[in-house]
Amino acid sequence: MPRASAAALRTVPPTDADATEDRAPEPARAVVSVSDLSLTYETADGPVYALSGVDLAIAAGEFVSFIGPSGCGKTTLLRCVADLEQPTGGELWVNGVSAEAARLRRDYGFVFQAPALYPWRTIERNVALPLEIFGVPKAERRERVRRYLDLVHLGGFAKKFPWQLSGGMQSRASIARALCFDPQLLLMDEPFGALDEIVRDHLNEQLLSLWRETGKTVLFVTHSIPEAVYLSSRVVVMSPRPGRIIDVVDCSRLGRQRPLEIRESPEFLAIAHRVREGLRAGHAYDE
Amino acid sequence: MSRQVNRTIILSVATVAGGLGLSALAHSPDIAGQAGSGFWLGTLLLWLAATLAARDLAGLAAQQRKPSGLLALAVPLLVGFLLVVLWELITVGAGVPAVLMPPPSMVAARFGGALPVLAADFVQTFVKSALPGYAIGCAAGFGTAVLADRVPFLRRGLLPVANFASALPIIGIAPIMVMWFGFDWPSKAAVVAVMTFFPMLVQTGAGLAATGRIERDLMRTYAAGYLTTLVCLRLPQALPFIFTALKINATLALIGAIVAEFFGTPIVGMGFRISIEAARLSLDMVWAEIALAALAGSAFYGAIALAERAATGWHPSMRAAR
Numbered sequence: 246m247p248r249a250s251a252a253a254l255r256t257v258p259p260t261d262a263d264a265t266e267d268r269a270p271e272p273a274r275a276v277v278s279v280s281d282l283s284l285t286y287e288t289a290d291g292p293v294y295a296l297s298g299v300d301l302a303i304a305a306g307e308f309v310s311f312i313g314p315s316g317c318g319k320t321t322l323l324r325c326v327a328d329l330e331q332p333t334g335g336e337l338w339v340n341g342v343s344a345e346a347a348r349l350r351r352d353y354g355f356v357f358q359a360p361a362l363y364p365w366r367t368i369e370r371n372v373a374l375p376l377e378i379f380g381v382p383k384a385e386r387r388e389r390v391r392r393y394l395d396l397v398h399l400g401g402f403a404k405k406f407p408w409q410l411s412g413g414m415q416s417r418a419s420i421a422r423a424l425c426f427d428p429q430l431l432l433m434d435e436p437f438g439a440l441d442e443i444v445r446d447h448l449n450e451q452l453l454s455l456w457r458e459t460g461k462t463v464l465f466v467t468h469s470i471p472e473a474v475y476l477s478s479r480v481v482v483m484s485p486r487p488g489r490i491i492d493v494v495d496c497s498r499l500g501r502q503r504p505l506e507i508r509e510s511p512e513f514l515a516i517a518h519r520v521r522e523g524l525r526a527g528h529a530y531d532e
Numbered sequence: 533m534s535r536q537v538n539r540t541i542i543l544s545v546a547t548v549a550g551g552l553g554l555s556a557l558a559h560s561p562d563i564a565g566q567a568g569s570g571f572w573l574g575t576l577l578l579w580l581a582a583t584l585a586a587r588d589l590a591g592l593a594a595q596q597r598k599p600s601g602l603l604a605l606a607v608p609l610l611v612g613f614l615l616v617v618l619w620e621l622i623t624v625g626a627g628v629p630a631v632l633m634p635p636p637s638m639v640a641a642r643f644g645g646a647l648p649v650l651a652a653d654f655v656q657t658f659v660k661s662a663l664p665g666y667a668i669g670c671a672a673g674f675g676t677a678v679l680a681d682r683v684p685f686l687r688r689g690l691l692p693v694a695n696f697a698s699a700l701p702i703i704g705i706a707p708i709m710v711m712w713f714g715f716d717w718p719s720k721a722a723v724v725a726v727m728t729f730f731p732m733l734v735q736t737g738a739g740l741a742a743t744g745r746i747e748r749d750l751m752r753t754y755a756a757g758y759l760t761t762l763v764c765l766r767l768p769q770a771l772p773f774i775f776t777a778l779k780i781n782a783t784l785a786l787i788g789a790i791v792a793e794f795f796g797t798p799i800v801g802m803g804f805r806i807s808i809e810a811a812r813l814s815l816d817m818v819w820a821e822i823a824l825a826a827l828a829g830s831a832f833y834g835a836i837a838l839a840e841r842a843a844t845g846w847h848p849s850m851r852a853a854r
């Protein structure tokens with residue numbers, strides 16, 4: 246039975262909560278707590294060290310972005326939290342229980358890198374899918390689907406099929422699907438990767454205000470430094486081979502109210518610079 | 533544009549009128565069996581006119597932004613008409629013996645005259661043998677595929693055996709089924725059930741394996757169980773495969789029911805009729821039965837294709853139809 250190590254709890258002050266065997270023995274305020282996590286894929290060409298020695302604790306209400314070159318294990322880390330991948334070492338707690346228990350409690354909403362809409366369902370029925378599975382009554386289902394489709398500006402496309410929409414619209418629909426059952430934890434894997442700059446800015450603002458108003462905890466994977474800094478309370482910089490964390494940059498001094506123009510402010514640029522330095526250091530490792 | 537339309541209409545009308553006229557002419561005592569070069573020249577011209585008309589019609593159909601059913605249907609109708617007319621003209625004009633190849637007019641006359649017999653044969657072979665066998669075979673194949681997908685040892689053990697068994701020739705199993713189920717329709721339905729079982733098993737199995745990783749992971753994030761995942765994701769994904777099997781099986785069922793009757797049957801049924809009428813050299817009745825089988829088979833296949841379009845309109849292969 247796993248026990249959380251002190252390293253996992255670095256950013257969250259410990260309380261005197263007693264450690265029972267099958268619950269995370271720590272301040273339950275950490276929504277995600279990861280210590281010395283590693284995951285090695287055994288492939289035909291030998292082992293791939295997708296994650297190695299990852300320590301991180303994420304408190305309720307944080308917005309944490311993960312940034313790093315391709316193949317540094319961002320997706321793998323998110324999938325571990327979602328219990329879609331089994332770590333080969335270390336510990337992982339989600340909302341104070343194992344990742345599996347959290348998944349079975351439907352604690353999180355996941356936005357995959359690809360929209361993964363079911364082509365036989367219209368957009369509205371795709372968004373309604375989790376609500377149908379969770380047994381939400383029909384009237385409420387309809388109301389929620391409408392609300393979240395409006396939120397991602399797809400109100401007029403409810404009756405369309407996914408293949409009748411552009412790639413960007415499809416990813417917005419997949420975001421509405423993850424939001425519509427109102428999970429407190431959101432795991433988003435490059436959700437805006439396929440969108441153009443303007444739509445992306447707009448959805449960034451939308452996501453930020455949603456986060457501010459609802460107090461959700463968000464784990465957000467991105468390739469874009471400005472996007473990471475703009476959205477996050479903390480940016481986790483990762484590097485590949487083996488996938489690991491090389492820097493954690495605090496962005497909370499930008500405040501919670503962030504107009505888009507903040508991206509030209511000196512504080513913003515200073516933080517972005519530090520993230521870039523971290524990324525560069527990670528790259529230097531391989532070249 | 534309108535000139536082309538005019539030409540198409542003239543050519544089409546000429547083809548139809550010429551075809552009917554020549555067919556009537558062929559039966560006159562001076563020509564039947566001893567047609568001269570003038571008659572054959574007319575036949576050749578008819579062929580030419582029909583070819584040009586078909587080409588123009590196809591061109592018009594391609595120009596339309598939204599293909600209308602009527603124009604798309606006109607080309608195959610015209611080609612079918614030409615083939616039947618040529619068949620009539622050649623068999624009558626050249627005096628081909630009816631035991632070798634009866635002209636369509638003779639087959640049609642026989643068809644009209646033997647309606648009660650044809651109806652009884654149709655009920656025996658299609659309604660009593662093919663349809664129940666088809667339903668049983670498809671349902672069993674589907675159920676087995678779902679079961680094999682759920683139970684790993686069945687998947688590993690059963691599928692290779694199924695592949696092997698699907699290679700069994702129908703000629704071999706038909707007499708066995710007669711021994712087991714008697715001469716009447718149950719043995720024919722059993723043959724059809726065996727024939728349609730394997731395509732459905734294999735196709736459903738492939739369909740259930742067709743879901744992508746992210747699509748399955750999505751279900752996992754909802755903590756969806758086996759049954760929910762099956763109903764919400766895997767069966768819809770498998771539906772195009774299942775319809776492929778339904779269509780393959782529609783053809784197989786009729787063939788199976790007819791051929792199975794060659795191995796012992798009460799004195800009714802399409803296969804029975806074909807075999808005894810062929811032995812009696814009344815080829816017109818054989819052709820009437822073949823025409824009936826073609827009609828029934830096309831209607832059956834068409835009904836399934838329509839259902840497929842309604843159920844899997846989302847699939848890339850069907851989107852053009854939307």
Ligand SMILES: Nc1ncnc2c1ncn2[C@@H]1O[C@H](COP(=O)(O)OP(=O)(O)O)[C@@H](O)[C@H]1O
Pocket residue numbers: 286287288293294295313314315316317318319320321322488
């Ligand atoms: N299922 C898998 N099997 C083998 N190797 C994998 C698998 N998934 C990911 N990897 C490898 O693990 C590493 C991390 O991948 P990933 O987490 O997808 O990176 P990122 O999302 O940061 O681009 C990569 O080298 C990738 O090739």
Ligand SMILES: [Mg+2]
Pocket residue numbers: 319320321358434
């Ligand atoms: Mg990734």
